[in-house]
Amino acid sequence: MHSVHKNMKRRRIMRKRALALILASALAAGMLAACGKSPQSEASSAASAPQAPEAGEEVTVTYPLENPDDVTLSWWIPMAPPAAKHITNYSEAEAYAEFSNCTNVNVEFIHPVSGQEKEQLGVLLAGGDLPDLIMIRNWYNGGSSAGVDDGVFMDLTDLVPIYAPDYYKAITSSELAYRLATNSEGRITEFNLIKSSAPAFNRIVWNKSVLEKYGYTDGAAPETVDEYTELFKKMAADGLPGFSPTSNGQVVQFMYPFGITSGFFLGEDGSIRYGQATEEYRDYLTLMNQWYEAGYLYKDFMTNMTQTELQALFNNQQVGMMIGSADQARAQAATVGVDVVKANYPRIKKGDPMHFETTSWEQLPILGGQTTVISADCENPELALEYMNYYYTQEGCDLQSFGIEGKSYVVAEDGTKQYTDYMLNNPDIPIGDVGNILKANACPGLREADINCFPDYLTDPDILAFRMQYSDDPTVDDSQVLPAFQMSMEASTERSKIMRDITTYIDEMTLKFITGAEPLENFDAYLEQLDKMGMQDAIDITASEYEVFLTKPVPEWITE
Known part of the structure; x- marks a missing residue:
């Protein structure tokens, strides 16, 4: 994402796991009270508590862990849908079982009902007696x-x-990683997935036969908005819609050409802006309204179709293109004999810069998706931390990324990892599901980039080339992407309160503008209403918190 910072060289030492009976004095008194510790026990622990390492020291934990009391940790974690097709609990998945074997810690996995995770998390928190570990993702207000x-x-x-x-x-591998992983006060309160997310996977994918029918051959695709309009016009004359937008009508791939994206972003001058509250959004809506009235958009796009339904439209050639995971679209289309072509980001003019690339080649914390916390009810926080730490070791990274060595993969003489038939041709688990059974793709940890460990990429050069296509475009960068940083509780709560009604209003008005139910002559009134609803306040809150993110102190040894 941003420039890679030089890692600080640190002296490596070994520390044995402290066997203190109670928490270290480094714990705040409020945390001790939450774990049921008395003031007297606090004082007695202080004398024997382990000391935090000095700046520059690197500590290691030895696995398997000492667990003389055979403590079992509990972990509330949603189950990935592909896994749910084969098992009822992650304890049945061999990758998670191997984590227990390697750490000497058994885990009781607690899975909420699919589709009801946020609501069930609320019930869990309200009921007390919390499990040791909880994957909160982005469901806890204020984080x-x-x-x-x-x-x-x-x-x-x-x-x-x-x-x-x-x-x-x-x-602490870079200044940016530290800023992302800590809150506005520099505190560490969660575990996150850490990986390189590049190259981008959400792209425009075309039906190759449609492109060829209208003159785009040899893998070519439209490049500018005008070329899309002209192609859609030809398709509409034959009764074929161009594509089905997202149900709220806010398609970032066609917002980018106008210099905006959905939600908060950085203006060219570094200021905080909100895509749907800009003059440029008028231009986007004008384009979408023209396409809608001309019949270029799938008429029922507002029915909140699932990605599976959108894929079916594409596979059945009811639309000419779709937007989503290009790899998945290609694989699904291939099952019905449809060849695809991936398109680059559309521009107003060929060669225009695009500053909204949301993926990074650097290994950085990815906030929200798999965020996991240790609850205040955890009676063995040291053990919970050491267990979670294994997910960030090289061995844990390999287990998450490749599965069990000698079973799912082998290491060749040149050091490369090669999948076995057990992974690639498993008779019981389709290749698309192995990542959640034979590997551990749904938990926080240090993980290899997709292009380094997904079976399809390692076994099929064409699939890898498809994913890498356009990844070297020099006109694309992330200079206007606002990082997903942690905000203070007060700021997050206040902004959420403001944005709740604003988001609903934007969704309603966007569809009205696109369909013509609301004339675009009323766009100024729309902007005025957003301002009355507190849009500028939300922008100011974000700007203030972003300034904190940029200026909060970073340990000197990280930046050396």
């Missing part, structure tokens, strides 16, 4: 920091360097 302030989650700041040193190493 994990707010949960710490609420006394629900543990503050991990002083514990991570001692009991999760590999995670600490990962989040």
Whole structure:
């Protein structure tokens, strides 16, 4: 994403896991109270508590762990849909079972009902007696920091360097990684997935036969908005819509050409802007309205279709193109004999820059998707930290990314990892599902980039080339992408309160403008209404929090 920072060279030392009977003095008193510790026990623990490592030291944890009491940790974690087709609990998945074998820690997985995760998390938190680990994703209002302030989650700041040193190493590998992994006060309150997310996978995918019918041969595709309009016109004359937009009508692939994206982003001058509250959004809506009235858009796009339904439209040639995971679209289309062509980001003029690339070649914390916390009810936080730390070791990374060595993959003489038939041709698990059974793709940890570990990429050069296509475009960068940083509880709560009604209003008005139910002559009134609803306040809150993100202190040894 941003420039890669030089890692600090640190002296490597070995520390044995402290066998203190109670938490270290580094724990705040409020956290101790949440775990049921008395003031007297706090004082007695202080004398024997392990000391945090000095700046520059690197600590290691030895696996398997000492677990003389055979403690079992509990983990509330949603189950990935592909896994649910084969198992009822992650304890039945061999990758997660191997994590227990390698750490000497058994885990009781608790899975919410699919589709009801956020609601069931609320019920869980309200009921008390929380499991040790909870995957909150982005479902806790104000994030994990707010949960710490609420006394629900543990503050991990002083514990991570001692009991999760590999995670600490990962989040202090660069200044940017540290800023992303810590809250506005520089506190560590959660575990996140850390990986390189590039190259981008959400792209425009065309039916190759449609393109060839209208003159685009040899893998060519439209490049400019005008070329899309001209092609859609030819298709509409034959009764074929161009594509089905997202149900709210906000298609970022066609917002980019106008210099905006959906939601908060960085203006060219570095200021905070909101895509749907800009003059440029008028231009986007004008384009979409023209396409809608001309019949270039699928008429029922507002029916909130699933990605599976959108894929079916594409596969059945009811539309000429679709937007989504290009790899998945290609694979699904191939099952019905449809060849595809991937298109680059559309522009107004060929060669225009595009500053909204959301993926990164750097290994960085990815917030929200698999965010996991340690609850304040956890009675063995050191063990929980050491267990989670394994996910960030090289061995844990390999297990998540490739599966079990000698079973799912072997290491060749040149050091490369090669999948076995057990992974590639498993008679019981389709290739599309192995990542959630034979590997561990649905949990936080340090993970290889997709292009380095997905079976399809390692076994089929054509699939890898398809994913890599356009990844070297020099006109594309991320200079206007606002990082997904952690905000303070007060700011997050206040902004959420403002944006709740604003988001609903934007969704309603966007569809009205596109369909012509609301004339675009009323766009100024729309902007005025957004301002009355507090849009500028939300922008100001975001700008203030972003300034904190950019200026919060970073340990000097990270930047050396």
